[in-house]
Amino acid sequence: MESTVAVGAVIYTLFEVLIAVGCCLGNMLVILALWTSKIIQQPTFYLVVSLAVADFMVGCVAIPLAVVVDGRVKTSFYSCLFINCVGMLLTLVSALSLAATAVDRFLRVYVPLRFIDVIPMSYLVYFRFFVCSLIPMLVMTVLYGHIFWTIRGNLREKPGNGAQEQSQIYLKKEKQLAGSLFLVLALFALSWLPLHIMNCILHFGGPDYIPVKAFYVGILFSHANSAVNPLVYAFKIEKIKTAYLKLWSRFVACGEEIRGSQTTQSIDNNLDRVANNE
Template structure:
């Protein structure tokens, strides 16, 4: 293993730990907070779960399918498809969040009366169910089995691009499953800001209008935070997809292994960045973070006080026993 591969592996480990810890905090914050009742946050939990699984499953498997082990072609293909799965779940969850944001400002009254948390949870479940056949399409035949001249009993050095065809990554995974949804989501967020901007320019008339203005300002702030999450996702994943396009349509030798490593690390780092964005940009999630932190610190303080009290009682007991022994003598 060269120095570059060692550095790549170490950085992947750090990113994986950050993904697990950060997104576990997001899930705990949203799951335990009673003040967070908007249906949107169920989709954010789903996105956080996908990012958490990137850290504990996808990143370790991505390191494994970098030519480090020998497996059968089928096992290597299944492992590689599993790496793709969580990315597609993230894209679909982001798309569901964008649709939810659009509906909240396009039909606000109807949204409040019809859309409930269970609808959001069903949408999150649909994202996972839809991502599975899309990510495991190579298992159905769109793979490099013929190119690897694999037989049932033989093994291969498991590498992602050995089993996953570049045509699948470029045409299906990038253009159909990533680029088109990103363009649709961008249009939805642009519509959200356009609607809110137009509504906020209207002249006030009554108290109901004032409440509507406050509602729209909150929606604008949350939409801005979630659109930042979308922008970071695009900035993190587009470079790797561009490298795949260059390798597919051009000469693969023009792209160094280091460039691919950087692209992979950047895409994985996106899953570790989202909890930080939530902390700084979404007030309710930040408050939930602080509440959890307060509970942890109070528990530590209580344990410390209990240990101190127990130690003091033991010392006092020892002193009393000592005095008693002296008196007996």
């Protein structure tokens, strides 16, 4: 039995490490791609960078701390409390960044772990879930729904002049970008709702209703959300995809330039040796 538990702990830790690496690498790519391109000047992509920074911090800080506090290293009560507060703060930044992005999209259209013993479950359910996660998600869903309903109604109108055609082109672009960002919101909800729902069941029903393994799966899903967002950006948001490609081509060109200079230096060295031998 103990060996089975040990193997399960190792597998869980391995998944956490893989997710953390994915968070760090993927979101660092997002930050570099947007920071080195002109689209960072747009307010929406400032918010995307903010979300990427938060997800990057989840990978390099929150997940390692979660592994530590999960029993791999002995910590005092207050150290454990501090570590959990840091992890929750970083994940809350992700939720608030998504909420700010939804508000930005709305304005753009209308104005062209084992923390149970340390942190009370009532706090996780009422404040962490209901106030900081559920309400923002509901508000964002309503905002995006209103955005899509308004854009759909405007696009049904037949363009009568050049200004209306330009307006419809603008709305189509906004609809595509809003759809991509809503997908990020949907993935956030799918990743975090299982853990929040289990917390609710545990708080209202008792510890016998939820197996421990289910909690670990929920934690993995919540952490994996920070690693998924860069993939959504790459496949769904054309401007970020273009920024990725520009960043990639820049590094490839830099690598070829370095290799070329090294080759030239090697040839010069060989010529020098030949001259000295003569």
